[in-house]
Amino acid sequence: MLLLVGVTLVTFVLTNLVPADPVQASLGEQAAANPEIVEAFRERAGLDQPLPVQYVTFLGNLVQGDLGTSQQTRQAVSAELGRAVPATIELALGAIVVSAILGVGLGMIAALKRRSAVDQIIRLVSTIGISIPSFWLALIVYYVFFFQLRLFPGSGRLSAILTPPPTVTGLYTVDSLIAGDMVAFSDALAHLVLPASVLALYTIGLLTRFARSAVLEVLDQDYVRTARAKGLPGRAVLLGYVLRGSLVPIITVMGIAFGSLLSGTVLVENVFSWNGIGQYSYNAATRLDLPAIMGVGLVVGVVYILLNLLVDVLYGVIDPRVRVA
Amino acid sequence: MTAAMPVLRRRRFTTPRALRTPLAIAAIAVIAFWLVVIVLAPVLSPAGPLSQAFDRLQPPSAEHWFGTDQVGRDVLSRVLHGARVSVPIALMLVVASMLIGSVLGAVAGYFGRVLDEVIMRVADLVFAFPTIILAMVIAASLGPSLGNAVIAILVVSWPPYARVTRSLVLSARQTEYVVAGRLLGNGPFTSLTKDVLPNIAAPVVVLATLDVGTAILLLSGLSFLGLGAVPPTPEWGAMVGDGVQQFASWWIAAAPGLSIMTVVLAFNVLGDVLRDTLDPRTADAVKGGTL
Numbered sequence: 192m193l194l195l196v197g198v199t200l201v202t203f204v205l206t207n208l209v210p211a212d213p214v215q216a217s218l219g220e221q222a223a224a225n226p227e228i229v230e231a232f233r234e235r236a237g238l239d240q241p242l243p244v245q246y247v248t249f250l251g252n253l254v255q256g257d258l259g260t261s262q263q264t265r266q267a268v269s270a271e272l273g274r275a276v277p278a279t280i281e282l283a284l285g286a287i288v289v290s291a292i293l294g295v296g297l298g299m300i301a302a303l304k305r306r307s308a309v310d311q312i313i314r315l316v317s318t319i320g321i322s323i324p325s326f327w328l329a330l331i332v333y334y335v336f337f338f339q340l341r342l343f344p345g346s347g348r349l350s351a352i353l354t355p356p357p358t359v360t361g362l363y364t365v366d367s368l369i370a371g372d373m374v375a376f377s378d379a380l381a382h383l384v385l386p387a388s389v390l391a392l393y394t395i396g397l398l399t400r401f402a403r404s405a406v407l408e409v410l411d412q413d414y415v416r417t418a419r420a421k422g423l424p425g426r427a428v429l430l431g432y433v434l435r436g437s438l439v440p441i442i443t444v445m446g447i448a449f450g451s452l453l454s455g456t457v458l459v460e461n462v463f464s465w466n467g468i469g470q471y472s473y474n475a476a477t478r479l480d481l482p483a484i485m486g487v488g489l490v491v492g493v494v495y496i497l498l499n500l501l502v503d504v505l506y507g508v509i510d511p512r513v514r515v516a
Numbered sequence: 517m518t519a520a521m522p523v524l525r526r527r528r529f530t531t532p533r534a535l536r537t538p539l540a541i542a543a544i545a546v547i548a549f550w551l552v553v554i555v556l557a558p559v560l561s562p563a564g565p566l567s568q569a570f571d572r573l574q575p576p577s578a579e580h581w582f583g584t585d586q587v588g589r590d591v592l593s594r595v596l597h598g599a600r601v602s603v604p605i606a607l608m609l610v611v612a613s614m615l616i617g618s619v620l621g622a623v624a625g626y627f628g629r630v631l632d633e634v635i636m637r638v639a640d641l642v643f644a645f646p647t648i649i650l651a652m653v654i655a656a657s658l659g660p661s662l663g664n665a666v667i668a669i670l671v672v673s674w675p676p677y678a679r680v681t682r683s684l685v686l687s688a689r690q691t692e693y694v695v696a697g698r699l700l701g702n703g704p705f706t707s708l709t710k711d712v713l714p715n716i717a718a719p720v721v722v723l724a725t726l727d728v729g730t731a732i733l734l735l736s737g738l739s740f741l742g743l744g745a746v747p748p749t750p751e752w753g754a755m756v757g758d759g760v761q762q763f764a765s766w767w768i769a770a771a772p773g774l775s776i777m778t779v780v781l782a783f784n785v786l787g788d789v790l791r792d793t794l795d796p797r798t799a800d801a802v803k804g805g806t807l
Contacts, residue, residue, distance in 0.1 A: 197641045202653075315539070318788065322781035324733055326740045327756050327773030334766050454646035458737055462760060472649050473741060476656035484653055492644045 195496065199253065202488035203246050249485070258489070259482030263474070268486035271471065276490060277361025278348060279460070279467030283452040284362075285387035290394035290448065295441060297395070298402025299434070302410060313399060320396025325455050329389045329462035336385055343384045346464035350378050386463040390455050394448040401444040405437035412436065438509045446502040450495060540789045546782035553599045563590040565597035565750040573765045583767035585758060594750040595771045601751045603779060605666060606731040613670055613731075614724045617677025624678065625685030626708050636682065639675035647672045648737055655743040662751070665744035669734050673727070680723055684716035691715075718794040726787035729780035736776050752776050 252259060258268035294317075301313040337345030348363055349355055353375050356366040363379035409415060410433060418428045453468070460469035468487065475483035535544075553560065562580075563569065567589060574584045582591035624635040642650065654668035688694055689712065697711040736753025738744035745751030752772040759769025 197637070198644055201641055201645075311539075318784050319777075319781060322729055322777055322784050324736060324740075324753070324756070324773055324776045324780070326737060326753070327769060327776065330756065330759055330763060330769050330773070331766075334763055338763060450646060454648045457646075457648050457652065458740065461741065473652065476649075476652045477741075477743070479656065487649065488645065488653070491646060491649060495644050495646075 195493065198489060198492035199250065199485070200246075202485045202492075203249060253489070258486040261475075261480055261483045263478050263480045263483065268482050271483070272468075272486050272490055273361070275466060275468050275471040278465060279453070279456050279469060281348075281362040281364065282383065282387055282390065282456060282460070282465060282467060283449060285383050286390035286394060286452055287445070287449055289387065290391045290398055291445060293391075294395045294398025294448075295402045295434075298399040299406050299429070301399065301403045302406035303429075305407065310403075314403070317396040317399035317403075320392045321400070322396075323392065325389060325393060326458040326462060328392065329386070329459045332385050332389055333462055344378075344382050345385065348379060348382050348465060349375065350382075353378055386459050386465055389459050390452055393455060394452060397448050397451065398441070398444060402437070402441055405440040406433060408440075409433050409436040435509070439506060442502055442505050442509065446498050449498055453491060453494065535789060535793070537789070539785055543782040543785035543789070546778050547786065550599050550603055550779055550782075553596055554603060557596045557600055561590075561593035561596045563593045565589070565594045566748050567593075573762065573768075575765070576767050582771040583765070585755075585768045586762050586765070589748075591755075591768060591771055594755060595752070595775055598750045598752045598755065598772060598775065601662070601745065601749060602732055602736060602753075602776070605662070606728055606735055606779075609666060609669055609673065609731045609735070610724050610727050613673040613727070614677050614720065616670070617674035618681040618720055620674065621678035621681030622685050622708060622713065625682035626689060626704065626712065632682075635678060639678050642672055642675045645672075648734065651734060651738060652741065652743060655738055660743045660746055662739075662745045662749065665735060665738045668738065668743075669731065673731065673734070676727075677720065677723065681716065681720060684719060685712055688712045688716055722787060722791040722794055725783060725790050728783040728787075732776060732780050732783075 249259070256269060258272065260266065261268050261271060264271065297313050297317065301310045301317075304310050333345050336342045344350065355363060356370040356372050356375050359366050359369050364376060364383065367373075367375035367379055415428065415432050415436070418432045423431075456465075456467055456469035457473055458469070459465070460467050461473060464470070468491065471483070472487040472491075474480070475487055535541075568587050570580065570584045570588045570590060572584060572586060572588045574580055576583045580590050580592065582595060585591055585594070620635050620639075624632040651665075651668040651672050654671055655665050658664035658667065685708075693715075694707060694711045697707050702711065735744060736751065736756070739751045739753035740757040742754075742757060745754045747754065752775055755772035756769040756776075759766070759772075762768055
C-alpha cells in the first residue's frame with residue numbers, strides 16, 4: 192500500500208520536475224507562442240495550481256477511479272488503459288506460457304545431462320536468447336515471416352475486415368472463443384504468433400538458465416537420492432521430487448520474467464503496431480502526456496506489486512514450510 | 517591489516533580453468549575484436565560515418581559490404597564507428613551504476629536504521645517499474661539526447677547493486693574478521709573499506725559483467741525508440757530504428773543489430789564464466805528484470 196502511494200508520488204514528481212514543457216509538447220509551437228491559448232490550456236489541465244494541490248487533486252480523483260484525461264487524445268486515461276492493458280496481457284500471457292513450458296523443460300534437460308554436448312548447446316542457445324536485442328529480432332521476424340513469406344500477419348491484433356469479439360476479458364483470443372467465433376479466434380491467434388514468439392525468446396533464455404541451476408541444486412539433495420534408492424521410477428522422481436523441489440526459485444524467476452515481458456513489450460509492440468501498454472506508454476512519454484504517463488506508471492506499478500504478491504502466495508502453495516513462517 | 521595477520525601462503529596466479537574453455541576464449545576474442553574496432557574505426561572504415569556520398573538503399577555488395585542506408589551512407593562505416601558510441605558508454609554506465617549502487621547498498625547494510633530504510637525503499641520504488649518504461653519516461657522528459665539517456669539508465673540501474681551489496685555487507689558485518697577489525701580500533705569507514713568491501717567484491721564484479729549486456733540493450737533500445745542518440749549519430753540501436761522505416765531494405769538494420777548481439781553475448785558468456793569461477797551462487801539471484 193505504501194509502495195502504491197510511493198508509485199503515485201514518483202510518477203507525479205517525475206513528470207513535474209522535468210525541464211520539458213508539456214504545454215509546448217501538446218500544443219505545438221505555433222499555439223504555444225500564443226499566450227491566451229497557453230493560459231486556457233494550463234487552466235483546463237489544472238497546471239496553474241501549485242504542485243501539492245495538483246497532487247492532492249490527482250490522488251482524490253484516483254481514489255474514485257478517475258485517472259484524468261489524456262492531454263493528447265482528450266479521452267479518459269482509464270478508458271484508454273482499459274483497452275491497452277488487455278492487449279498487452281494477451282501478448283505477455285502467450286509469451287509466458289510458451290516460455291514456461293520450453294524454458295523449464297530445456298533447463299531440466301540441460302541439468303540432467305550436465306556437461307554433455309546437449310547441456311552446452313542449451314546453455315549457449317539460452318544465452319543467445321537473452322542477448323538478442325528484442326527490437327532487432329522483432330524487425331527480422333517481421334521481415335522474414337510477414338514481408339517475405341507472408342506466413343503470419345505482421346501488425347495489429349486482428350485483421351481490419353473482422354470486427355473484434357464482444358468484450359468480456361479484453362483478450363481477443365479468449366473473447367472470440369466465448370463468442371464461438373472461430374474465424375476471429377484463428378485470426379487473433381495468428382496475429383499473436385510473431386510478437387509473442389519474439390517476446391518469448393528472451394524469457395525462454397532466462398527461464399532455461401535459472402531452471403537449470405535450480406534443478407542442479409536439487410539433484411544433489413539426499414531426498415532425491417533416497418527416492419531413487421527406494422526404486423521409484425525415473426519419471427516419478429523427476430516430476431514429484433526434482434521439479435517440485437526446484438519450483439520455488441523457478442516461480443521467482445517467472446515473476447521476474449513476466450516483469451521483463453512488460454518491459455519488452457515497449458520495443459516489440461512498437462514494431463508490430465500492437466496497441467498495448469508498450470505503445471501507449473511510448474506515445475505518452477514522447478508527447479509528455481502527463482495524465483497518461485501517470486496512468487501507465489500506476490497501472491504497471493500495481494501489476495508489479497500484484498505479481499510479487501502472487502509469487503509470494505505461490506511459495507506458500509508449493510512449500511508448506513513457508514506457510515508456517 | 518595484512519601485517520597483523522599470520523602470513524598466508526599465497527597461491528600462484530594461473531589462468532583459471534574456466535577461462536580456458538572454447539566459449540570463454542571466443543567471448544574474450546569478440547570483446548577484443550570490438551576494442552580494436554573502437555580504436556581503429558577511422559582507419560578501418562571505407563567511408564566517414566556521416567558521409568552521404570553514395571546511392572541510397574543499395575543492397576550489400578563488394579563495394580559496400582553491409583549496403584547503404586536511406587540517405588546514402590555506408591552501413592559498414594557506421595557500424596564500425598557505432599562501436600565507439602555504444603560500447604564505451606555502456607562500460608561507463610555499468611561502472612557508474614556499480615559505484616553508486618554498491619556505495620548506497622554498503623551504507624544501507626553497514627549503518628542500518630534510517631539510512632537503510634530510506635535507501636532500500638527508494639530502490640523498491642525503482643524496482644516497481646519495468647526498467648525501460650521508467651527509463652523511457654525519464655529520457656522523454658529530459659529530452660532526447662545520448663546524455664539524457666545515460667542519466668535515465670543510471671537512475672534505473674543502480675538498485676540491483678544496492679540490494680546485492682547490502683545483503684553481502686549484512687552477512688560480512690557479522691563475520692569474525694570484521695568484528696576483530698572493529699575491536700582493533702578500525703572506525704566504520706576503515707572497517708567498511710578495508711575489511712568488508714574486499715571480501716564482497718567478487719559477486720558485485722560478476723553482476724557488473726553480466727550487466728554490461730543489459731546496459732547496451734537498454735541504451736540501444738532507447739535510441740531505437742528515438743529517445744537516445746540523436747541523428748546522425750551512428751548508434752547501433754538508432755540504426756536499427758532507421759531499419760524500421762525502411763524494413764524492405766533489411767541490410768540497414770541487420771549489421772547494427774548483429775553487432776549489439778555479439779557484444780552483449782560476449783559479455784554475458786564472460787559474466788557466466790566469471791561467476792562460475794569466482795562466485796558460484798550469489799550473482800544469480802539478482803540478474804533479471806531487464807529487457
